[in-house]
Amino acid sequence: MSLTALASSALALTLSLTGQAPADLTDPHKKDIAMRLVSSAENSSLDWKAQYGYIEDIKDDRGYTAGIIGFCSGTGDMLELVELYTARKPGNVLARYLPALRKVNGTASHKGLDPHFTRDWKTAAKDPVFQRAQNDERDRVYFNPAVEQAKKDGLRALGQFAYYDAMVMHGPGGDRLSFGGIRKSALAKARPPAQGGNETTYLNAFLDARKAAMKAEEAHEDTSRVDTAQRVFLKKGNLDLDPPLTWKVYGDSYTIKK
Structure with a gap:
C-alpha cells in the first residue's frame, strides 16, 4: 500500500x-x-x-533576527522578505538595504546595515504591506x-x-x-x-x-x-x-x- x-x-x-x-x-x-x-x-x-517590528542580534551567528517568525539577515529569508516587500511597494524604507542584505547573506555580519537598519525595520513594520509580506513569507517558507x-x-x-x-x-x-x-x-x-x-x-x-x-x-x-x-x-x-x-x-x- x-x-x-x-x-x-x-x-x-x-x-x-x-x-x-x-x-x-x-x-x-x-x-x-x-x-x-x-x-x-x-x-x-x-x-x-x-x-512585526521586533529586531535584534541574538548572537546565534545568523545576523539580525526580526519579525513575526525570526527572519534572519544571515540565512536568506530576510532578504527574500525585503525583496517581496520591495516588489509590492517599490521605494519602501528597507529597499535601499537590499545590496547589503545580499552581501551579508550566509554570514553574521551587519556590514551595510548599521546604524539605521533596525530603526527602519521598525518603521516598515507599521506598514500593512510589510505586515502582509511577513505573513506570506512565513506561510510560504515555513508554515505551509x-x-x-x-x-x-x-x-x-x-x-x-x-x-x-x-x-x-x-x-x-x-x-x-x-x-x-x-x-x-x-x-x-x-x-x-x-x-x-x-x-x-x-x-x-x-x-x-x-x-x-x-x-x-x-x-x-x-x-x-x-x-x-x-x-x-x-x-x-x-x-x-x-x-x-x-x-x-x-x-x-x-x-x-x-
Whole structure:
C-alpha cells in the first residue's frame, strides 16, 4: 500500500471513530494558536501580531533576527522578505538595504546595515504591506511546507505544530541540524501514522531528534520549548492541540484558554 493510501486509511479510521476529520493547523483558530505558541518562545509574548517590528542580534551567528517568525539577515529569508516587500511597494524604507542584505547573506555580519537598519525595520513594520509580506513569507517558507509534510505523515494538529516549530528554529533544509535531518532521524526510530505507526510513539521520536539538534547549537541549547511545552501536550494525549493549553518556555508560564 502506498503512503498516500495509508494516510487516507488513517483519515478514514479517524472519521469512523469520531465522526469528524482530525484537527488541521490550517484552521484559522488553530493557526492562531500555533502563532501564539511560537511567539511565546521567540518573543516571550502571546501577542504575535505585535512582533512585526521586533529586531535584534541574538548572537546565534545568523545576523539580525526580526519579525513575526525570526527572519534572519544571515540565512536568506530576510532578504527574500525585503525583496517581496520591495516588489509590492517599490521605494519602501528597507529597499535601499537590499545590496547589503545580499552581501551579508550566509554570514553574521551587519556590514551595510548599521546604524539605521533596525530603526527602519521598525518603521516598515507599521506598514500593512510589510505586515502582509511577513505573513506570506512565513506561510510560504515555513508554515505551509511543515503542515503539508505533517499531513502526508498522517499527523494531526500537534504533530503539524511540532514540524512547524522545528522548521522555524532549524530551517527547512536537509542537513542533520535542519528540519529534514531531524525528521530523517525520527523516521529511523519510529514510523509515522501514514506508514502504519503509532502517532504518539512517532512524535516522541521526533521530539527526541529535535532536542538533539537543539543541544548541538549553543544558541538553542535550552530545550524547554520541547520539554515543557510540546511534550506536555503530547503526554496529555492532546494530539489535536485543543485549548485550554498551559505550558512553560524558558521558565515563563503561558495559558491559552480557548
